[in-house]
Amino acid sequence: AQTVTQSQPEMSVQEAETVTLSCTYDTSESDYYLFWYKQPPSRQMILVIRQEAYKQQNATENRFSVNFQKAAKSFSLKISDSQLGDAAMYFCAYRSSTSGTYKYIFGTGTRLKVLA
Amino acid sequence: GAVVSQHPSWVICKSGTSVKIECRSLDFQATTMFWYRQFPKQSLMLMATSNEGSKATYEQGVEKDKFLINHASLTLSTLTVTSAHPEDSSFYICSARGGHHQPQHFGDGTRLSIL
Numbered sequence: 001a002q003t004v005t006q007s008q009p010e011m012s013v014q015e016a017e018t019v020t021l022s023c024t025y026d027t028s029e030s031d032y033y034l035f036w037y038k039q040p041p042s043r044q045m046i047l048v049i050r051q052e053a054y055k056q057q058n059a060t061e062n063r064f065s066v067n068f069q070k071a072a073k074s075f076s077l078k079i080s081d082s083q084l085g086d087a088a089m090y091f092c093a094y095r096s097s098t099s100g101t102y103k104y105i106f107g108t109g110t111r112l113k114v115l116a
Numbered sequence: 117g118a119v120v121s122q123h124p125s126w127v128i129c130k131s132g133t134s135v136k137i138e139c140r141s142l143d144f145q146a147t148t149m150f151w152y153r154q155f156p157k158q159s160l161m162l163m164a165t166s167n168e169g170s171k172a173t174y175e176q177g178v179e180k181d182k183f184l185i186n187h188a189s190l191t192l193s194t195l196t197v198t199s200a201h202p203e204d205s206s207f208y209i210c211s212a213r214g215g216h217h218q219p220q221h222f223g224d225g226t227r228l229s230i231l
Contacts, residue, residue, distance in 0.1 A: 035219055043207065045160075045222035091159060095219075101173070102148055102213055104220060106159045 002027045004094050006107035013082045014115050020067075021077045021110045023092030031097040034068070034075045035104070040088040048090070051075065053097070079112075087114045117143050120212050122223025130231055131202060137195045137226045139210030145190040146212035150220060151183070154207045166193050200230045 003026045013019035025034070036048040051059045051068050058066050063083075067076045079086055092107040119142040127135055139149055148167050152160040164185050166172040172185035182204075184196040193212075197204055207227050211220040 033219070037222075042224070043154075043209075044224045045209065045211070047219055047221070050219055101165060102216075102220075103150065103162055103165055104160075108159050 002029075002094050002096070002105050004092055004105050004107040006090075006092055006110050008110045009108070010111045010113070012113045012115055013079070013086075015082055015084060017082055018078060018080045019082055019112065021079075021090050021092075021112065023075045023077070023107055025073050025075065025092075025094050025105075027073070027094065027096075029096055029098060033095040033097060034066075035093040035095070036064070036066070036075075036077045037091045037093060038086075038088045039091065039109075040085075045091075049077065082114050084114050084116060087112055118214070118218075118221040119143055120146075120210065120221045120223040122210050122226055124226060125224055126227045126229075128229045128231065129200065132199055135197045135200055135228060137197075137208055137210070137228075139193045139195070139212065139223050141191045141212040141214075141221075144212075144214045146193075146214060147190065148213045149187055149193040150211045150213075151185060151193075151195050152209045152211070154209060154225075156207075160209060163195075197228065200228070202230045204228065205230045 005024045032053045034051045038046045049061045063080045065078045089109045091109045093104040121140045123138045151163045163178045164172045164174045166187040187193040209225040211222045
């Protein structure tokens, strides 16, 4: 069975600085998807970035980028030029590409605090 | 695009009543919808997967008769918490997925409080 681990329950970053949130996963599959979702205090889950495992190039979305290391089964999220609005819970998620269920396996989350 | 609407956002009701939560995909057809439960400061726990026109697939430990799921159309799924009790109080979130390669898009969640 697949598992997703987020080893940092809480992280802090100074406004305008860069922070990296870690995520590791375990799977025997070769094709899958990985996601980072943000859950602000409003509690809506917002998709931040996604990565297809067959793509070697790391995904980027404006200030958000990932470091995808397939062999190491690592999928970290880098937030550059951190803003106060980035403060939220961040969840890493895995989705099989072949199982047919399309369900996510979520990590336990990392709470990011942004300091003014 | 890819907006999911969940209603109501907050409901308070007496123990023993049934509560229905709606999840709608507003601008896409959702072949699959998911229902999650989230306890304070915890991750999302998948309750069930719902495919349009077929019975929902429940995760282990989730009572089918307690949490009734209906996915009658490609844009609407409902979760009914039957005979709700205080231990059912929680935050319930739905999500919807369009095509095979599409991510899940989440609703705003429903805070359910049972007195």
